[in-house]
Amino acid sequence: MVLVLALGDLHIPHRAPDLPAKFKSMLVPGKIQHVICTGNLCAKEVHDYLKTVCPDLHITRGEYDEEPRYPETKTLTIGQFKLGVCHGHQVIPWGDLDSLAMLQRQLDVDILVTGHTHQFTAYKHEAGVVINPGSATGAFSSITYDVNPSFVLMDIDGLRVVVYVYELIDGEVKVDKIDFKKTTTATA
């Protein structure tokens, strides 16, 4: 039972001052084992804050990040699943599912976490699953101004993943879940 937090595109301080208070009150340290961040934090303080939520932080570089040393892509293995992280501005057209599928095959991962579109999506195709946690602060994107703050929490338990989607709609936190499982085990 491993809890993995996936979020990104906060754009603090340029486009948003902070995470919504209701999100912050839920992100209590000690519950989450890993944090995956797609990028565009942008300030160092956000990095430090995320480290307090969980010390195991994986982050990739978004185009507005102030820290130049984050990698472009990252892969990690949690339990039976291989996860890949990439901000997504590198993949053109932005948010195109087929192009993202190409990136996923390139990284050879079961679950690809990307951002940049500031819209939550969860899509599956032959190579695996693509999850976009959206923008955790609801910052406007190059594509649209109408953004609901959202992030994703994955509960990885053996071959099964339950994805909890947290969205802030009209000031209330709405939680949905998505359940999927892998049919074969990962080869060593």
Next chain:
Amino acid sequence: MVKKRVPDWLNSSVWSSPQPPPSPPSKEPVKSTASPIVEPPLPPEPPRTSSSHATGAAKGGIRDPLSSNYGSNSSICHSDEENRSSSANSTVSAGGVQSAHPAAEEISRQVQLLQELSRKVINMGELRRLASQGIPGAAGIRATVWKLLLGYLPPDRSLWPSELAKKRSQYKHFREELLMNPSEITRRLEKSSTENNELDGSPGFLTRSEVTHGEHPLSLGKNSIWNQFFQDSEIVQQIDRDVKRTHPDIHFFSGDSTFAISNQEALRNILIVFAKLNPGIKYVQGMNEILAPLFYVFKNDPDEENSASAEADTFFCFVELLSGFRDNFVQQLDNSVVGIRSTLTRLSQLLKEHDEELWRHLEITTKVNPQFYAFRWITLLLTQEFNFTDSLFIWDALLSDPDGPQETLLRICCAMLIIVRKRLLAGDFTSNLKLLQHYPSTNISHLLYVADKLRIPLAG
């Protein structure tokens, strides 16, 4: 009436424990109480004191005479099983062997115990009397005797299989229910749900579904299983730490062998189930120390089936044992009438009644309050003061005494003080505290004998 002088019976050389022999540091709990003691000139009760010989020196001798003696006595036992002439029988055998080998005393006690246990309905009073003298060597009896004394097994033998089966399955349910993590719980609750997406390769958006009852991992709701899980995780971590630290010198409990790890696992499960079933008291440090001897004895039961179900049996006996001592662990009750402070005051009173000179010296002259040394004695039931085997003997007396474990414990603590009175009277605060916090190893039968003597109300 104020007694200035120590009563004569207390002043005889019998009460002071001789310089203890250096106890050999051993990994396996070996009986090491072999200090020779002067045969007391006025034994008030018949064979009890001579048993002090039996434990140490003649250990090797016990094995061989045991089989032959038991063999010869058992035939007599079986014929007299139903009637109560067994007491006459045992005195005959005891009288016959008393003049012979000192170990025979212990053997005859073992025989009596085995005989008592083999009856159809066990006489609890008789069992208590026999057990209070110490349950000898063969660990097989100790497990069963303790289970009887703690009320886990009923005195009627025929009810044993059904009772055991019932309790063991009950524990199994507790375990399954309480040790599940929230992921498994949600999975079981939603077995019927059809929203499961299979990664079978067909492209498309993954279907979203509503979260039931607002149950998600970051939920802060009081009734959320996730929230409760995270709150309990603190206690679980504490239990983990304490279990790893239990008895690091004994192979049974610590080390890297799979046996030790599985034993630690069992201790951990019992403590977690107990903490979850008792939200009022949950887990307090020290409960692992009280659990350890119980589990050790039950796991080492020669009967295979009992040994395999040791975890379940230990859980219920632990609950029973702790029920008398719960109040010691509740912090809010510390200062109340039932709390640990008042128990310490009672110990003080007891000492004052029996040995005023020592009491005065300890509490008034050197200001050594009972809470400095007796806190650990009382809350941990003396498991930390003596080596493991000795504490098993003390627990024999504690559990079997009809007065109840609390009263007996106080008497034994008082006896511990009286036995080292010469050194205490000669010492100041520092040396007394040092002596009492690192209590010297002593002859356990002697200690129990003194404790028993304290039961007699003082004559004026």
